[in-house]
Amino acid sequence: MSLTIRARNLTRHYGRTHALDGVDLDVPSGRIVGLIGPNGAGKTTALKAILGLTSFKGELEVLGLNPSRQRDRLMQDVCFIADVAVLPRWARVWQVIDMTEKLHPRFSRERCMYYLKNTKIQHKQKVKTLSKGMVVQLHLALVMAIDAKLLVLDEPTLGLDILFRKRFYSNLLNEYFDEQRTILITTHQVEEVEHILTDLMFIKDGQLILNSTMDDVHERYVEVMAKPDRVEEARALGPLHERVLFGRHIFLFDRTDLGSLGELGEIHRPSVADLFVALMGDEYDNGLAGEAAA
Amino acid sequence: MSMQHVKTLGALMRRELWENPGTFKWTPAIIAGLTLFFIVVALAIGARFDAELAFTLDAIRTFAQEPADQRRLFMAGALYSSSALLFQLMILLVLFYLAGCLYEDRKDRSILFWKSLPVSDHMTVASKLLTACLLLPAFYLIAAFIVHLVVLLIATGYGLAAGVNPITTFWLPSALPRLWLVIALGLIVQALWLLPIYAWLMFCSSWAPRVPILIAIAIPLGVSLLQHAWSLLSVFGFPDFNIGLIMLMRFGTGLVPTNLDMQVDSTAHRADFTDVQFSEELFMNFSTLFGHLLKPEMWIGVVIALALLAGAAWFRRRATDN
Structure with a gap:
């Protein structure tokens, strides 16, 4: 090649x-x-x-x-x-x-x-x-x-x-x-x-924070919409990013064991935009996501 | 230089023509039109004072009897002066064209489009220089040809009215092929003579952040003022060497195809008229043209120009839209 x-x-x-x-x-x-x-x-x-x-x-x-x-x-x-x-x-x-x-x-x-x-x-x-x-x-x-x-x-x-x-x-x-x-x-x-x-x-x-194929990206990053009672548990696993949508907490994880994540809630493939926000750090956020991404 | 290079240069020079229609087409057309307009007005006023054109026609008959060399001198003088304005304004427009040629596309960001084409920066610089030295003068030359022909046609009308043979009285003494060839060569030699100044403008155009023409004037002006100030302070006199004056001298001693061909002995502080022949050779001739090519100043200037052009290409390579 x-x-x-x-x-x-x-x-x-x-x-x-x-x-x-x-x-x-x-x-x-x-x-x-x-x-x-x-x-x-x-x-x-x-x-x-x-x-x-x-x-x-x-x-x-x-x-x-x-x-x-x-x-x-x-x-x-x-x-x-x-x-x-x-x-x-x-x-x-x-x-x-x-x-x-x-x-x-x-x-x-x-x-x-x-x-x-x-x-x-x-x-x-x-x-x-x-x-x-x-x-x-x-x-x-x-x-x-x-x-x-x-x-x-x-x-x-x-x-x-x-x-x-x-x-x-x-x-x-x-x-x-x-x-x-x-x-x-x-x-x-x-x-x-x-x-x-x-x-x-x-x-x-000036630095590449992510450089991979889309296939790898899809394999590596997962998004979990946590069940209301499992939020603390999910947070403890160290997600890259956390956001709240319609009162549900959504966590973005990097290559964690999928089996255990499935129990926390629904698993999604993150969109590039969500991944971007997670990895770049949302500058309009209160620093929470920024620290996580760094 | 392969065929492909020639084709690319041709396409790039046509681009310059498209970009600057005012400089190439409208200005020479307007100046030629104005020149002819003033000639016609002058003739019309003349006709008012000279009822029935008696004096005018009489003068033409007398002119037809003049010796051949006198007629040649007069016709050459008349034709050169009818196109003088064209070539003088041309120089001015060439200077403005060159000052903008590597700047405008940086300003409007279209340089990003030009740089997306497989054209080297040397080629770009060369196309603009050749445009200024050859293509632009060609348009003014054509305008001059038209002015000359119309002037001769008017003269023909007067000649017929006066009952003289217009061919032998006006056309043959004008020696148009020789006249046009000498002007065309003169424009090329002139471009070569002014090459260091042209190259200086292109050099400034390639990097100036704004108004390159002012920067191109301000730098030599500033340097000369500093030189003057320094030498007045240090040796209480004027400097021997002054960059601003050297550049002005270059213009003054250039050979606009209307300059009289007189050798001015500058060290004697007087004009030397001893060799001046009062014939059509007075205005411009092949031997003085080629004489310019033998001057060392000519080739020193060309060497300086080449260095400045290399500098322009260097900046062009690094130039983007900001």
Whole structure:
């Protein structure tokens, strides 16, 4: 299995802040990886390092290339969409398509037209007259028309309506993704991507707190909705996180003996969002969960 | 340099054209239009004072009798001056274009889109420099051609009215192919001569956090003021070497295709007119163009420019949206 991304001790400091603090990373090909973290956790810095847009310390190889020195060669096989639409505002739609076609050897005009067919985007329109959602649609159409090995999406569906978001993820999964490709997604809308991810990473203060496949995550973490009389017992087992829903206490455990947990209450598979809150520490909580996660 | 590189450069330069239609198309079109408008207005006013155009037509008949070299001198002078404004404003627009060329996409974040394309940063810098040195002048050259042709067509009308042969009186003495070739080469030599200044602007454009043109002016200005202050304080005199003045001199001694070709002996503090020939060679000619290429200052400037361009590419490689 060849590695798409390989990082060892990846570090990037901005003054005193550690945007990335010794991150080790192995992403094989054919995966859909979700990189999830709070604002300022180092997500964008990590993506920028992978895309050759920032300098870094440590080792980093993307598709066997050094991103900061060989960005132009790397971009033949890597596509990315930044967190907000960054298409040149002065250009017309047909000019953007034309430039991408001329400058990108793996771009297919037919595929791009196919994705644009169902949108309201006019070819003569200037990018600056498009709505925010339309710019994202155009950018996604451009990127999905490129036959790339790694697709990096930084908040790809920010500002899009729910219909388009659904269609985008289903296109991504059904028409774009295959064994040869890797997709790296960061997003705040975790619930939208969690069922398409194969791998999950949580990043906080420049460090990966979780880095495993979804299968492992499902095996490792369980959520127990404790029976009212077993709450103290469950708490004594040292859960990662505790929350209260409709008066019922819900505990999140890391690899505890499932047999004994079953007696405490109903067992669920935690959602990524709940897991995120548990592992990251809920900053709006009274410190209870934060201590548990640390 | 493979075919692919040439194709990429072409696509990148076309991008510059799309991004700056005002600089490339509208400005030369408007200046050419204004120039022609003022010529027509001047002729119309002339016609008011000169009823029946008697004096004007008489003058044209006299002009047709002048010796050939006098006619060539006059026509070259008229045509050069009709396009002078175009090429002077062009320099100004090139300076603004270069100051913004590696800055605008950093400001509006579209640099993230450009950097998602498999184009090296050297290629990007090269495309912008070639745009400033070749593509942009080409548009102004075409505007100048049109101005020249319209001026000659107007002259033809007057010539026919005066009963002289417009071909031998106006068109042949203009020697348009030679004139246009010398201007075209002049623009290239001029770009080479101003290359260190162009490269300095691109260098500032590649890293300046805001208003790169002001930073590009403020740095040499500040350094010269410091130099002056220091040498006034230390040796009670002006400095021998002043970066700001050197840059201004570069402009002054440039060869805008309207500059008279006179060697000014600066050490003697007087203009040396002894070699000046009053023919069309007075304005611009091949030998002075190539003479510029033999000056050591030309190549020192090119070396400085290359260093600054390498610096611009270095900053470009590290540039992102913030």
